[in-house]
Amino acid sequence: MGTPDARTNQLASNLQHVKKRISAAAQMNSRVEPQLIVVTKFHPAEDVTRLHGLGVSDVGENRDQEAAQKSQDVGNLDLRWHFIGQLQKNKAKSVVRYAHSVQSIDRASLIQALSTAMVREQDQSGRGDLGCLLQIDLSAEAQTGQGETGNVGRGGALPANMLALAEQLSHSQGLRLDGLMAVAPLGVDPVPAFEKLALLSQQLRSEFPDAQTISAGMSHDLEAAIAVGATHLRVGSDVLGPRPAVG
Numbered sequence: 001m002g003t004p005d006a007r008t009n010q011l012a013s014n015l016q017h018v019k020k021r022i023s024a025a026a027q028m029n030s031r032v033e034p035q036l037i038v039v040t041k042f043h044p045a046e047d048v049t050r051l052h053g054l055g056v057s058d059v060g061e062n063r064d065q066e067a068a069q070k071s072q073d074v075g076n077l078d079l080r081w082h083f084i085g086q087l088q089k090n091k092a093k094s095v096v097r098y099a100h101s102v103q104s105i106d107r108a109s110l111i112q113a114l115s116t117a118m119v120r121e122q123d124q125s126g127r128g129d130l131g132c133l134l135q136i137d138l139s140a141e142a143q144t145g146q147g148e149t150g151n152v153g154r155g156g157a158l159p160a161n162m163l164a165l166a167e168q169l170s171h172s173q174g175l176r177l178d179g180l181m182a183v184a185p186l187g188v189d190p191v192p193a194f195e196k197l198a199l200l201s202q203q204l205r206s207e208f209p210d211a212q213t214i215s216a217g218m219s220h221d222l223e224a225a226i227a228v229g230a231t232h233l234r235v236g237s238d239v240l241g242p243r244p245a246v247g
């Protein structure tokens with residue numbers, strides 16, 4: 001390998017800046033530094049390879065087709081792939097082939113589909129259970145229970161449905177309930193939403209003590225997420241730059 005290319009240098013500098021923000025926020029709030037998941041959606045496999053070379057261990061993707069291809073393209077790299085997007089049941093079979101975790105579980109039928117797919121995958125590959133996070137809708141509408149579909153905000157289950165889904169997940173073969181994921185509502189202060197998420201996590205852990213994960217915080221609100229005790233951050237644009245236009 002020769003000297004790093006310009007893109008690698010840019011990624012290294014962005015990554016360093018984000019890591020500084022993470023340690024500063026963790027220190028200020030007396031929190032353990034969360035695990036950084038770099039969200040590589042819309043960016044090419046070459047960037048994933050560069051990030052791996054820079055020490056990144058965890059990447060996030062939100063579309064199955066793109067993630068399946070990319071994970072195959074860099075197949076020999078030791079990386080954990082986290083699925084963080086809206087997931088259709090018919091994609092479950094594909095996702096369980098490469099995903100270390102699925103963070104965007106929002107309904108009973110998806111839990112069932114993932115369990116079925118995972119049991120089959122385990123028969124073939126012998127791999128361990130799939131890490132699963134319930135995505136919670138933190139929008140104001142969801143708090144008052146007005147969302148009829150459970151998808152009124154930026155995706156996720158209504159808080160009122162959390163425990164029932166957790167119960168189902170904890171009994172589903174091939175799946176392991178690790179905790180919660182959420183995206184802060186658009187255009188408002190993320191702090192109250194993340195505080196709500198921390199409370200829900202407490203409630204979840206009182207019944208499922210192993211479900212410790214709180215995946216919250218993106219490029220613009222990672223400090224607020226760290227303040228409430230996020231264990232995982234999902235940072236895209238502040239590491240990779242603006243996402244290319246969808247082609």
Ligand SMILES: *Cc1c(COP(=O)(O)O)cnc(C)c1O
Nearest residue numbers: 039062084218219234235236237
């Ligand atoms: C794209 C995405 C992110 C990363 O967002 P940035 O603002 O680019 O950091 C995090 N979480 C989810 C669910 C996403 O879809």
